[in-house]
Amino acid sequence: MLIALAQINPTVGDIDGNVEKILSAIDVARSKSANMVLFPELSVPGYPPRDLLLRKNFVQRNVAAIERIASASKDIISVVGFASPNTDSAGKELYNAAAVCQDGKVLSTYRKRLLPTYDVFDESRYFAPGDTTDSLDITVAGQPMRLGVTICEDLWNDEPYINRKLYGADPIADLAKLGVDLIVNISASPFSMGKQRSREELFSRQVAEHSIPLALVNQVGGNDDLIFDGASAFFDASGKCTVRCKSFAEDMQFVDTDSPPSSLPIELPKDIAAVHDALVLGTRDYVTKCGFSDVVIGLSGGIDSAVTAALAVEALGKESVYGVAMPSRISSDHSVDDAEQLSTNLGIDHRVIPINKIHKVAEETLAPSFKGTTPGVAEENIQARARGGILMALSNKFGWLLLTTGNKSELAVGYCTLYGDMCGGLAVISDVPKMMVYGLARYINERAGQPMIPQNTIDKVPSAELRENQTDQDSLPPYDVLDAILQQYVEKELDIADIVASGFDRDLVVEIARKVDRNEYKRKQAATGLKVTSRAFGSGRRMPIAAKYAY
């Protein structure tokens, strides 16, 4: 049989638009003589639909859409994800479901059994778990076959880093017992660095254990903080991946289960390339799905804003990116020059709007209140907020979405100004640790074959330039040390004692942990940030603010 993996990029909430994509893909698949076409998890509402699922009309429209898709499923079997009402007298009102459509009607509806409710996932908020895994006997091209349908997490119960089963049920083992010929999995599995490989290893292991081939389609595209990488795939009964879709782009690949291909032409990107591609896709989708076309970025001459601007150009085109340098009396000459050089390299609109006058008048305005006090953070932040105000004025005036440029390291320890450099609708690199920002800069330049990010921007000592001769390392440990500690404390949720045991000074670890915890209030008000690590500040990390914690 010929299976089409329809790796589409739905927009959350846009049922009509998503159904159009699905119907078009069914046409394409049929035109290529595919017997079956697979779509991602919840592809009708888009994943994650969040509290749109609490709107009755939204659910009804999503159910009605399945009727349209079923009607179009003639001479082909479609498997498509939607939210299915639970008509039982108890439990959540919906199932996370897959409709199997054939001959113009819904043949069967499978209900997802394992509902992830951790990290960025809130599925138990909306869905009742399905309680059985049935196989489906179908006829494909005149041949009988036994199909097993699963949805995303149903495959993930032996995820190795958890060290224990998250769920009591095991849908894959159940399907194996039922003697299915093929397992289908429709997914919406968001990207994080390294996850593409670990995901395929997991699938390969599951498939090999039960000797049942697996056809899996994963959503692609950015929806708010989450970036879905696609890389849909087919694994033969030995666990070998024989077909794979592109990463970070819509794609349709075909699996001929009777004559597997001898080679696998589409490779998974390496780590830094994957992060790069994820950020480009995430930026493009956030901007365009929010209805914007252009973005504005404050350019400090530093590495963070340079990398953000370069990614934005790749996402949206150089005509859609506006760079603004906003020097103050404290800014060094090189910061203005480096910003201008960056804009020249990228070919973007560049303007210089000095903040000297606003800065001076703001100081004068505050002077009566500040009289007799020692200059400090309050004075430094005036500059950052003046810049934020200018960028937002341009955003409001011209309809340019403001991209914020802070990295994960500084967001973690609060080395950023609320309502200042934190202004913006999307935080492109807020889940990228500082050391990885350098890696991205080098990758961007290598890939371009020329220095898009000025070499001086990469080489110079990082500075917020909010007071004379300031450098980041006045307030923070070296970034390689900071990033290593943050990875353990934030990304791996390790205890202080474990981090110290891995070779760091206890006072330093506690100081950093304290900074992370104390700056929860800043992150509460941060822009949506694109998730590229296994634990981002965002929808997957929910910390109290008004809390006390002993170290």
Next chain:
Amino acid sequence: MLIALAQINPTVGDIDGNVEKILSAIDVARSKSANMVLFPELSVPGYPPRDLLLRKNFVQRNVAAIERIASASKDIISVVGFASPNTDSAGKELYNAAAVCQDGKVLSTYRKRLLPTYDVFDESRYFAPGDTTDSLDITVAGQPMRLGVTICEDLWNDEPYINRKLYGADPIADLAKLGVDLIVNISASPFSMGKQRSREELFSRQVAEHSIPLALVNQVGGNDDLIFDGASAFFDASGKCTVRCKSFAEDMQFVDTDSPPSSLPIELPKDIAAVHDALVLGTRDYVTKCGFSDVVIGLSGGIDSAVTAALAVEALGKESVYGVAMPSRISSDHSVDDAEQLSTNLGIDHRVIPINKIHKVAEETLAPSFKGTTPGVAEENIQARARGGILMALSNKFGWLLLTTGNKSELAVGYCTLYGDMCGGLAVISDVPKMMVYGLARYINERAGQPMIPQNTIDKVPSAELRENQTDQDSLPPYDVLDAILQQYVEKELDIADIVASGFDRDLVVEIARKVDRNEYKRKQAATGLKVTSRAFGSGRRMPIAAKYAY
């Protein structure tokens, strides 16, 4: 027997501090010859502990605390909430548990069966559900008795507005079958307007149905957006509430099960009083649990900032509240006068910091970019952001927490400036619809017996005063209409068609719904807001931003 309802106000994460409160309360209860003392749900870690529960060391310390509490439980039975490790091979790693301590040790650990995962609740994120409800045979004052322990949601499965059982299990019915003499429930049930009464009705109905008395203790205090109202209570076997703790304050009341009192001296507050008291408690706890003592508020002369300031004075004392009027060239005389009158009435520090110079210089700085454009929202927002910058400078300089003053109606439709009037650490009235803000103002004045909020502030036409002769109703429908539509769309999650059917113009309803949905990006970056309605913008409402939605 004599039961002490120990209605404490724990701080999330502060295990040591919470245990001290618990141990002190055990001492008090014992000194009054109580046989049993009850503490709220998760009182050791504080509710809700959120992702602190993912920190191993935190969980270990919470378990160790139970040993200390058990050791102190001599000549008295203590029931206390904590997070208990799940040692099974599958499922979430914790239980939401109640330790029953007697004779210096843990007699029994009950595991919460019904885990709320909706609105503000994320319990399935952390906890495995308990699968059995056992009764516990104990000896109290030489008499044998059969006790049934439950935790919060275990009692809530017939909540009437849900129209269906949320859960398949029914712990109360199970306990009734086991023939228990008394049901104990330890809760952390957050406040919303009207919920105190509906909660007691629910309990009374459950108790009467099974003819088993119920002793219930509820957490009190504000933890981030959630305000726990206390009002712990005892219901006799007929379903009558015979003992009740104070609302919105720590309290300990005693229940003598052998001789019920003839009257119920502590009443539940009426709706507007309850909202008032909730906001005062929520403000005080947020400010002090964050480690602040003082707050600063921008005073526009309008009703929202006036009510916020009055609440802050009640929460923190007049010496701890700083009022700042920041007139621009557009501000009317009465706005400056009304702000000053308010500060005089409240007895707070008052200063006037005109923004004329900053406003003018910002316009000059932006002039080259804005050349040839028509003045609009971009220009208006400059003023709001200048004010936000001044308030944050004062906040940074003097360590005053900035309170933001926006109401729910304007936050809903985006009638507010991001990084302008939205600046601040806590949004005191962001869940209070505009019409209710007026109700609060009248209540505050009535209660004080004198006009704390100037009458002119209450009487005048609302205006953001960001352009000449502007009024709110230039952009918005009358507030009574707006609030009625918002209540249906946001609070009740009704469909457009249903709202129209209740008597509103379809175009108007769609326009408002569109505004609500389009301004999700502003609310994403809003300050923590105190929840006082059944559905606030905050942790209990999770909407996508980059989404399309048909109306």
